Amino acid sequence: QSVLTQPPSASGTPGQRVIISCSASSSNIGSEYVYWYQQHPGTTPKLLIYRNTQRPSGVSDRFSGSKSGTSASLAISGLRSDDEADYYCAAWDDSLSGYVIFGGGTKLTVL
Amino acid sequence: QVTLRESGPALLKPTQTLTLTCTFSGFSFTTAGMCVSWIRQPPGKAPEWLARIDWEGDKYYSPSLRTRLTISKDTSKDEVVFTMINMDPVDTATYYCAREDSSYGLFDYWGQGIVVTVSS
Numbered sequence: 287q288s289v290l291t292q293p294p295s296a297s298g299t300p301g302q303r304v305i306i307s308c309s310a311s312s313s314n315i316g317s318e319y320v321y322w323y324q325q326h327p328g329t330t331p332k333l334l335i336y337r338n339t340q341r342p343s344g345v346s347d348r349f350s351g352s353k354s355g356t357s358a359s360l361a362i363s364g365l366r367s368d369d370e371a372d373y374y375c376a377a378w379d380d381s382l383s384g385y386v387i388f389g390g391g392t393k394l395t396v397l
Numbered sequence: 398q399v400t401l402r403e404s405g406p407a408l409l410k411p412t413q414t415l416t417l418t419c420t421f422s423g424f425s426f427t428t429a430g431m432c433v434s435w436i437r438q439p440p441g442k443a444p445e446w447l448a449r450i451d452w453e454g455d456k457y458y459s460p461s462l463r464t465r466l467t468i469s470k471d472t473s474k475d476e477v478v479f480t481m482i483n484m485d486p487v488d489t490a491t492y493y494c495a496r497e498d499s500s501y502g503l504f505d506y507w508g509q510g511i512v513v514t515v516s517s
Contacts, residue, residue: 287460287461319502319503321502321503321504323444323504330493330507330508330509330510331444331493331504331507332507333501333503333504333505336501336502336503336505337501337502340501342501342505374443374444376444376446376503376504378503382460383457383458383460384457385446385457385458385459385460386434386446386449386503387446388443388444388445388446389443390443391442391443
């Protein structure tokens with residue numbers, strides 16, 4: 287099965303820009319969209335970025351997504367204390383009859 | 398307004414079967430492109446996708462858990478039922494149902510989740 291690899295942790299100070307990466311182990315992901323979710327402790331994951339670069343209504347433009355080949359990134363600019371959360375990437379893998387994989391998550395700390 | 402709500406048992410014994418129901422509103426399987434997935438998240442770990450059913454009734458399962466899972470839908474009731482057989486303590490997690498649609502793709506709306514504990 288394919289794997290999406292994220293750094294376990296990231297950090298930044300208020301106002302900084304932070305980038306979280308998501309790398310796929312398989313080229314199966316290369317043509318698929320990547321999604322990003324934000325999860326604060328004790329809450330449900332929230333869709334942050336869909337289809338690589340798109341923000342749902344209501345999501346701050348401080349969050350942006352990009353994708354190149356089998357790697358994707360989430361950038362958070364103007365870091366705020368309430369950005370401290372876990373961030374997960376996800377993608378559809380079209381092999382093995384199709385399934386969804388999640389990255390292992392990145393815990394973002396705002397120093 | 399789209400909402401999803403999971404219901405089912407909070408506690409199971411090893412080897413028992415888990416049956417969860419996702420009751421939703423604000424969308425329908427009569428609309429092309431609608432899908433509902435089940436996702437679980439063990440305490441302190443990443444979400445793990447389990448299964449999906451789409452508006453046409455096509456079903457998709459996690460390759461590693463396929464033999465234990467069943468997903469079905471009742472379009473008239475706006476419900477999706479999920480079963481996992483042979484539960485084990487390692488299956489202890491919060492179980493979510495989540496919507497996918499053709500506009501956004503994966504999981505734009507999630508239920509609040511249900512905590513399922515497997516213990517003897």
